[in-house]
Amino acid sequence: MNDSEHWLKAALAHHREGRLAEAQALYKQILRTHPEQPDALHFFGLLACQTRDYTAGIALMTQSAALRPDAAHLNDLGNMLREHGRLAQAIERYRHAIGLRPDYAEAHNNLGNALRDARESEAAVRSCARAIELRPDYPEAYNNLGNALQDMGRLNDAAASYRKAIAIRPLYALAYSNLAAVFNSLGEYTQALDAAQRAVRIAPGLAGAHTNMGNACFGLGNLEAAAASYQRALALEPADAGANLNLSLVLLELGHHEEALAHCQRAMAASAPSWSMYLCLGDILRARGDLDPAIEAYRKALMLDPRSAQTLERLLFCMAGSATVTPQAFLADARRYNALMASTAEPFPHDRSQRASQARGRALRVGFVSPDLRQHPVGIFLESVLAHIDRARIEPVAYATHPLEDEVTERLKPRFSAWHSLAGLSPKEAAHRMHADAIDVLVDLAGHTAWSGLAALCWKPAPVQATWLGFFATTGCDAIDYIVCDRHVLPVSEEAHFVEKPWRLPVSYLCFTPPAHAGEVGPLPLFAHGAVTFGYFGKLVKLTDEVVALWSRLLRTMPRARLFLKAPELDAPATQWATAARFAAHGIEAQRLVLEGASPHAQYLAAYGRVDIALSPFPYSSGTTTAEALWMGVPVLCRKGDRFVAHICESLLHAAGLDEWIARDDDEYLERAIAWSSEPGRLALLRASLRSRVLASPLCDAPLFARHLEAAFLGMWDGYVNAGLSVPKAG
Structure with a gap:
């Protein structure tokens, strides 16, 4: 054995044992004496790639392959090119290796992986199947075949392939994890959880297995367990985009909006933002009440997937409550939804006669x-x-x-x-x-x-x-x-x-069902506190910047008044802080706000006993909360709007006979709030009579409303039967 062969053998031994510095020194020594020694060039290049110097490493390995084409070396070069993201060249090298050795199962399997990365799923399936044909006991090839089949949506076939991999190698954690992913996609969450747990027991450091466990728990409705699994995955791989995104979705469901936003942003920073990421971002922003930024996020999601009905539905829901979106702009996007639906629907024909x-x-x-x-x-x-x-x-x-x-x-x-x-x-x-x-x-x-x-x-x-x-x-x-x-x-x-x-309909389009568990109307709180308490018990998403500004103006005008906000979102301390900060920006101290979270419905209704006057926001006005406030003896002040969503409270107040509580504009809104607050005796009389007044009004006249609704449906049908939909309509 000459010196170069001895040094190469020693270098390879160091390399295999992970003593990379020693191996590197020997490779360099060989190449100083024999600059074109193919094996030294190849393994020195492989070592360089393993230390993340892909440019130098791939150059050395390419030089080796040019000097002496070798199937194993070409396969290694393909692996490094794939790791470096140079898929086309990797595929070329794998095919060259197979050309030199057609029965090279590992090269067929690696080619399948590269083709999958290149989104050539059918070709990937063929390559992995060829690897299995050459080596029937090849668990990695079965696992990779399962991956390619999963990409194609052939989930049951993918599951069968993963099971074959596990049958060959019972402690194959990655195959168990991938099997869990398939079960999650099939909605079989109990089986997914079992497979993911097996993967974690075998390989606790496999981040993907923890993610798949989280997905299974999420599907089973166990949000706390799902969050814990995603957090374990992120402890192993902090920049994992999928785990960050899924954790943000769980946190959103749990009402932890700030944490959800942080993880969504990390997911977007970890990879090119996807449709699902922008959709998630929009959902979080909407939940926080940031309607216009949410609309922007949904629009970005639509740019990535213009045919997503899900995104359009979320966008439209958000737009309907935004003060900055005109009814004309809303209509344009609603028509876009119609065009999308019309492109896939096959309307049923109806024979009129x-x-x-x-x-x-x-x-x-x-x-x-x-x-x-x-x-x-x-x-x-x-x-x-x-x-x-x-x-x-x-x-x-x-x-x-x-x-x-x-x-x-x-x-x-x-x-x-x-x-x-x-x-x-x-x-x-x-x-x-x-x-x-x-x-x-x-x-x-x-x-x-x-x-x-x-x-x-x-x-x-x-x-x-x-x-x-x-x-x-x-x-x-x-x-x-x-x-x-x-x-x-x-x-x-x-x-x-x-x-x-x-x-x-002749009077109102709504009819209120009085809650059976509502307590009696209490005395006017103003007498006990010496100052008026305004209240709003609806979704915080309705509190636009314009609403906060107007309500702050009201509180500044009435220095002793308080504002009582009650909403499920306020269970979160971070949301309470953020809400207080919005009013603080207008000079309203936190002490003048009462911020309260969710309650059982009977307790929620009883909380109106601490409110003198309820305030309806705009443009997304109060609906159910208006009816409930009136039932509990609390009058509701609203501002006249310019679109359907802004008129809901108006409609309820008209039906209840409370037209004087509808203000034309901001100034009149303030004037009426101040005027009623300055007449506690009059307000107390209204409070005491309001429930009976509402009960006697069309708002609660269910028999009358039922007759009107019946007439509407029968009228629509008569119009269809007699002359089609072109005849004049009621109203």
Whole structure:
């Protein structure tokens, strides 16, 4: 053995044992004597790549391959090129290695990995399958085949491939982790959790296994466990974009908005921001009440995936409550949603004469589609009305698009002739389900809110379709014929904001169901405190900068007054601090604010006993909270708006006979607040009589409202049967 062979053998021994400095010295010594020694060039280059000097290392390995093409060396070079992100060159080297040695299973497997990175999934599957054909007991190839199959959406085949890898190598942690990922994608979260736990037991340092465990816990609804798993993954790989993003989603669900935002931002910094990252960012910003930044995030998500209905729905929900978005701008994006839905929907044909014949002599079949047939404003406003629907005229059918049910659901179910769950169905499947029931008039109760069934209605499963109650702007959808409204919430001057034709109910488009567990109306708090307490018990997202500025102006004008804010978001200390800071920017000390989080509904209603006057924000005005405040004896002050969402409180106040609580502008808003506060005797009399006044008003007259609603649906049907939708409409 000559000196260079001896040094090379020693260098390789050092290299294998991780003594890289010693190996490097010997490689250099060999190359000083024999500058073109292929093995020394190759392994010196490999060592350089292992110490992250890819430029020098790949150059040395390329020089070696030019001097003596060797399949194993070309395979190594392909690996380093792939690590360095030079996929095309890596694929070329693997193919060169296979050309020299067609039965080289490892090179086939590595080629499959590189092709997968290049998003050539079918070619990747072929390469991995060839590796397995050459070496049937090759667990890495089965694992990589599973990865490629998973990319193609062949999840069951991928799971089978991972199981084969595990059968060959029972302690194959990575295969268990990948199997968990497949189960998560299939929604089989219990099996996913089991596979991820096995991976973690085998390899506690495998960050991806902790992430997959978190995903399984998230799917099972165990948010705290999910957060803990993601945090363990990030302790191992702090810059992991997926774990950061998923943790931000969990924290958002838990109401920890500031932490959620921080992890979302870390995810975006760790990789090129994706559609899902911008979507998550928008959701967090919206939850924090930052509507305009949220809108910007959703628009960026749409740029990455212009055909995402999910993003458009979130964008529209956010836009509807923004003071900076005009109704015209909203309508343009709502029409964009319609165009997207129309490109995939296949509307059902309806034979007018046949449908008329089928409906003749029976009650009109009216379907109600909603995710909110539960403790929710929709459920609250719907409950008493359904109790008074004349079943001889209207047969109500429920289509629940959300799986959650509660005590309100149980009270609602008997009010329908049939109850069907559409949860988990695609829009096409949901549409076919409703069409099969021969519904005459189908009513959307959600619009562009979460879990809406609006996409299914774009298939036109019923000949007449309307939207009512659950949203506060146009759907933008040609398939929706009418919007049920009243003259206050949708004046004639604003009809151009909608693609739907308005069907105005005679008095109000809402009917309040008084809560059974509400206590008695208490005395006016002003007498006990010596100063007025204003209150707002709605979502913080409605508190725009303009609202905070006006309410701060009111508090500055009345130095002894307080503002009581109650919202679930205020359970978080960080949200309390941020809210106080918004008012502090306008000179309002934190001591003048009462910030309180969520309570059980009975306690929530009782909290109105500490409020003298409730304030409605703008443009997203109070709806359910207005009705509840009135029921608890608390009058609500609102500012007249310029769009549907801004008129909701106005409509309720008109129905309750409280027109004088509607201000024309900011100045009148302040004037009326100050005037009522300065007359505690008058305010106390109003408080004492308000519940009986509301109960006697159209706002709580469920039998009358039911007659009006029945007439609306029958009128829509008559218009369809007799002359189509081009005839003049009611209102």
